[in-house]
Amino acid sequence: MPKKKISCQINGHSIQVEEGSTIIQAFKKLNQRICHYCWHPGLSVSGVCRLCMVEIEGQGKLQIACNTQVQEGMKVSNQSEKVKTAVRWGLEYHLINHPLDCPICDQAGECELQDQYMEFGSYDSSMSERKVKKRKVLDLGSKIVLDTERCILCTRCVRFTDEVTKTHELGIFNRGDRSEIGCFEDKPLNNNYAINTVDICPVGALTSKHFRFKQRVWYLKTAQSICTGCSTACNTYVDYNEEGIWRVRPRFNKEVNGHWMCDKGRFLFQDMDRKKRLHMALEANDKFWNFLETKVAFEKIKTLLENKTAHFVLTGQYTNEEYEILLKHFSNSVFYIWSQEGQFPKFDKLLLREDRNPNTKTLKKLFPKIKPLTKLEKNKNEIPLLFVLGPENLIFYPDLEEKTKLFSQVKSLVWLGLVKNKFLVCKENFFQIPMKSSFEKTGTFTNYKGLEQKIDKIQSFNSQAVSVEDIIKLLKTDNFKLKEDRAYFKQNQFLNSNQKIW
Amino acid sequence: MEHKLLTEHYHRKSYSTLEGYKERGGYQTLRHALLKKPQEIVEEVKLSGLRGRGGAGFPTGVKWSFLPNNKEDRYLLCNADEGEPGTFKDRMIMEKAPHQLIEAMLISAYAIQAKKSYIYIRGEYQKAYLLLLKALEEARIEGLIGKNILDSSFSHEMDIYLGAGAYICGEETGMISSLEGKKGQPKLKPPFPAVQGYLGKPTIVNNVETLVAVIPIVKQGAKAYRQIGTERSPGTKIFSLSGDVLNPGNYELPLGYSLMDLIYDLGGGMRAGHSLKAVIPGGSSVPILTAKEAERTRLDYESLNELGTFLGSGGVIVLDDSRDMMDILSIILDFYHHESCGQCTPCREGTGWLSKLLKKVCKGMSSQRDWILIQKIAENMQGRTICALSDAAAMPAISFMKKFRNEFEQCLYENTNSSVKGVKESKHA
Helix, strand or coil: CCCCCEEEECCEEEEEEEEEEEEEHHHHHHHCCCCCCCCCCCCCCCCCCCCCEEECCCCCEECCCCEEECCCCCCCECHHHHHHHHHHHHHHHHHHCCCCCCCCCCHHHHHHHHHHHHHHHCCCCCCCCCCCCCCCCCCCCCEECCCCCCCCCHHHHHHHHHHHHCCCCEEECCCHHHHHHEEECCCCCCCCCCCCCHHHHCCCCEECCCCCCCCCCHCCEEEEEEEECCCCCCCEEEEEEEEEEEEEECCCECCEECHHHCHHCCCHHHCCCCCCCCCCCECCCCEEEEEECHHHHHHHHHHHHHHCCCEEEEECCHHHHHHHHHHHCCCCEEEEEEHHHHHHHCCCCCCCCCCCCCHHHHHHCCCCCEEHHHHHHCCHHCEEEEEEEEECCCCCCHHHHHHHHHHHHCCEEEEEECCCCCCCCCEEEEEEEECCCCCCCCEEECCCCEEEEEEEECCCCCCCCEEEHHHHHHHHHHCCCCCCCCCHHHHHCCCCCCCCCC | CCCCCCCCCCCCCCHHHHHHHHHCCHHHHHHHCCCCCHHHHHHHHHHCCCCCCCCCEEEHHHHHHCCCCCCCCCCEEEECCCCCCCCCHHHHHHHHCCHHHHHHHHHHHHCCCCCCCEECCCCCCHHHHHHHHHHHHHHHHHHCCCCHHHHHHCCCCEEEEEEECCCCHHHHHHHHHHHHHCCCCCCCCCCCCCCCCCCHHEEEEEEHHHHCCCCHHHHHHHHHHHEEECCCCEEEEEEEEECCCCCEEEEECCCCCHHHHHHHHCCCCCCCCCCCEEECCCCCCCCCHHHHHCCCCCEEEHHHHHCCCCCCEEEEEEECCCCCCHHHHHHHHHHHHHHCCCCCCCHHHHHHHHHHHHHHCCCCCECCHHHHHHHHHCCCCCCCCCCHHHHHHHHHHHHHHCHHHHHHHHHHHHHCCCCCCCCCCCCCC
């Protein structure tokens, strides 16, 4: 049954909200600015920052918007001088013991203290006394560092570990202005959702080790994408510049991931690292892998393929469109599925699912007669040419070595992957082709519950990389040219990894 | 004159034992109460106009009637975490008459139909704790706690919990958090404890003295109780007189008693050669009264409210002319800085800031600007937090600054003639 709607007025604008919603939700719904730190839509109300002060008509005392429910006909405002003074002083209290080390703070540029000071504060501090000194670098585990001085004790992170992950690593130690967030020494903050606390930290207190001191956020561009780490397909923001991707953050989607994403998915972009990626196509002779242009490699593959039936090993890591075009052009081929069923723990009741592929759903739907890899083992001698559409996220394929050995037994092989497969045997007619990552192509993924989500090309990082569509064009047409992207890898592809570029 | 309604037998040593207490009519009121309907007792307490004696002065009967009208489990908590500086009345009650508290709690628990109650006692009250433990054991053996108390259908269990020394656990929701095993931090209201308190169940938290005052109300009826005290502040209240008086101690007085009579008649007045300078009438967190204001006031909720201060917990702290007001304020603010739970920003940061400023004042390092600043900081701490600790720190700060500006100005850098690098000698620097 839908909840009863009630109407109220926020800063003179009328709005209807569901019964039981709080004033701050009404503010957010109307897109009216309201200053707050401790309130977060994905967490419980703690009401400690005392900044979301509003004036309710008929009530003398200012109320906090996050813990006050909307009543029928309520008139709420945060524009009066009384509220503004309260907010200004609230900010002053927040800032008196804050170290104001913005120049060396990673949060600078996306710091809510900075934003709200510019919007609601803009005063000279009256504080001339000595600030409270606290610990500056507190290691909370393998992924996160805490600066207790910058912390404004909004307790978002504590509530996150209590309510979302229910792992209870974090807590507040001590009291008064000596309070510090921390965790017990024998229980570090290492759970698979830990970096979400960095996202929800409104200031630069919690920083993740993988992004700390790497980039200034105002030099980064942000794009929307989908995580390919499991069949949940969390919505993400990708922060990148022409040097590459620097971090991935969750993007709110009520239907899929809510406000959060797991750390496993967050670190997937690290496979994009130029040191790890396959820059050009590789062709094997008896001893070495030789570099060659992708186009040249495909000319050779084309001659191998002539009038023969290609066999394909597929993984659930490609887009709907890629599977479709493959099926359209190679409808007579034999397909095998490389699945990792039973290799990972079951759904963790939050986001991370057992199936670590973003698109197994479509793969199984489009290829209903797809064979398991055991079949491949039986007829490995009869396969003239095997294409392995390898996984993008190798960490989710722990059986890579074992399965690569199996593939190596065929006569000729084309391995398509993001990074070099070091387990592949050097054998004549063996190729490795660089693939485009999910950040470099456009398409759709179908997640575990059948929801189709689109990804857009963010930026090309490797001009030699191909998508399945490119492969088909390369094989089926004569004069197809790979699009010459202004890609970062192109200029530096043969750079020694010891060489630094500034 | 004292009006000994609660403390009548406190001079008897045996009153702390079950036998001694029973000899003086103990547990008779409980027997009497168990024959009534619970709702009748609630109505009686409502009629009596009894107001919470812990500090806030909220009408007890009204508080009890906030409980949801259903059969759900509910709890009665006795707030014996008496931490307000200058207050020591509950300690006396618990040390002199532990059974009186137990009886009062049983009556109250019966009235609100609670099956379980806890006494949350201050960590430092070791003697009272041991006495109460013993008294609970005695009462349990006697069948006063347990199943079918005094052959009635009412069953009740009572336990005692020793706090760990945090002032904030005297705030009712802070106490509930602490009792639940969490960090002693006040909870957001709403929901109020009467709806969702200890373990999420409806809970009533009452001060020791409030609960004890239920006994005479049930015994003699609300009408007789209303005869004592004033029209709007009925009954008696135990005042803890301390500071610069000759006879400090606890005095049970009818509300509306003159403050001067308390200080001079009962308290014996100042030391020879000293005169009254100021009085803090209700524990360190209420605004201070100057000698002149104190002269004409009476000790009841309304008279003190008229002067902009509160009856609070009834801890009357008397200060004579030998006291340095800035030093006193510095001590008070240091206390609140130390005891702030650190949850709400205005209190966490504000109490620390005020305390630092006052230390600066005491060192003779402040400037005229600080007079305004201290008041501004304090004003903006008032009414902005979850609990009242922030207000408790702000109110003395504002009142001391306003009423003793001359003493502040004596501490200014330009006015201190100290030979030691311009630093004024201070006892609490």
